[in-house]
Amino acid sequence: MYSRYETTKTILQFYQTIIRQPYLSSDALIVPPAGGWPATSINGEGKNETVVELLRHLSYLRSENTSEELTIHSECIPINYLDLDKDLQSFGLPLLPGHCVYLARAGSYLNTSLILDTESGTVIEYSLMANDITVSMEEYERLPEEDRWKAHPAIPVVELFDSWARKYEKLVWMLVPNPIGQPVTGRFYSRAAFKAEEEALLQQEGLLEPWHAQDERKHVADVYNLILQHGWLDHFEKERCRAELLTLEKTRDADERRKMDEANPDAALFD
Structure with missing residues (x-):
């Protein structure tokens, strides 16, 4: 209704x-x-x-x-x-x-x-x-x-x-600044690979704990851990965290560009 x-x-x-x-x-x-x-x-x-x-x-x-x-x-x-x-x-x-x-x-x-x-x-x-x-x-x-x-x-x-609000509060989902501002000004990350995992994370009780991940999940874990380190949720240093996340995203972008250049060294000729 x-x-x-x-x-x-x-x-x-x-x-x-x-x-x-x-x-x-x-x-x-x-x-x-x-x-x-x-x-x-x-x-x-x-x-x-x-x-x-x-x-x-x-x-x-x-x-x-x-x-x-x-x-x-x-x-x-x-x-x-x-x-x-x-x-x-x-x-x-x-x-x-x-x-x-x-x-x-x-x-x-x-x-x-x-x-x-x-x-x-x-x-x-x-x-x-x-x-x-x-x-x-x-x-x-x-x-x-x-x-x-x-x-x-x-x-x-x-x-x-x-x-949706609970997922953001429990950092199942996260939004961080996008240093290039396009196509949207924020980047979305999820700790879950599928919906069942989202629900499992939502059901966890107690304080949020650091997350250690490797390979393709490492960057998402770095984002999550950085937010935790800045006092999420009740003592959150939002602006300081935002500034550090912006640096983290810029570093990731530079790393991704370097890997692309190494995989295709001739691409720079067409920039």
Whole structure:
């Protein structure tokens, strides 16, 4: 069942969790006045009154630079309807009915968009790659492209955002600054390789412990351990941690570029 109050509350709480990560400034979160944002400031074209009223009372994440894209997951870009100046279909997203609205859009075909259905009070994690669809692939491919989002699981809005918030609080998921700022300003890391492992990590009790990993997981472990070292969660030195993570990411980028150059020494001739 849809509730505007519960929806705006849970999204605000989720965004408050996001800005605790060593990624965004606290100033990135903007909260509406008691009466909501002015209707004239909201881009609610094609939406019914229920959706428009929701958008007027939602909190948003706003980038300091309008040319930069924020993220709340792996290239999952939160939509700020105060500043939206493009038709979402220009990003390759299907047109939604008036009672549904995008809360976040995928940065590429590999990522996930979040669609809120105000008739059911659920959120659909829509993927162009047809991840976790509820019908067979044959049935899915027979659907009109504009209806394929309906074949993805629908999760109650509070349940989804509470789950995402817990994953960030327990550092199952982490967001860190992206030194190159593109395609989004943050990088997403997960300690889990699959969903069952995410749930197992969520169920662990007590203080978070350092994680020792090697090979392809070592960098994720380095990110996680650095956040722990800076007092996560209750005594977190966010800005100091953010600065050190930025250095860590730059070092990783340089190492990756060096490995690429060693693997293909002629590539520099075409830079």
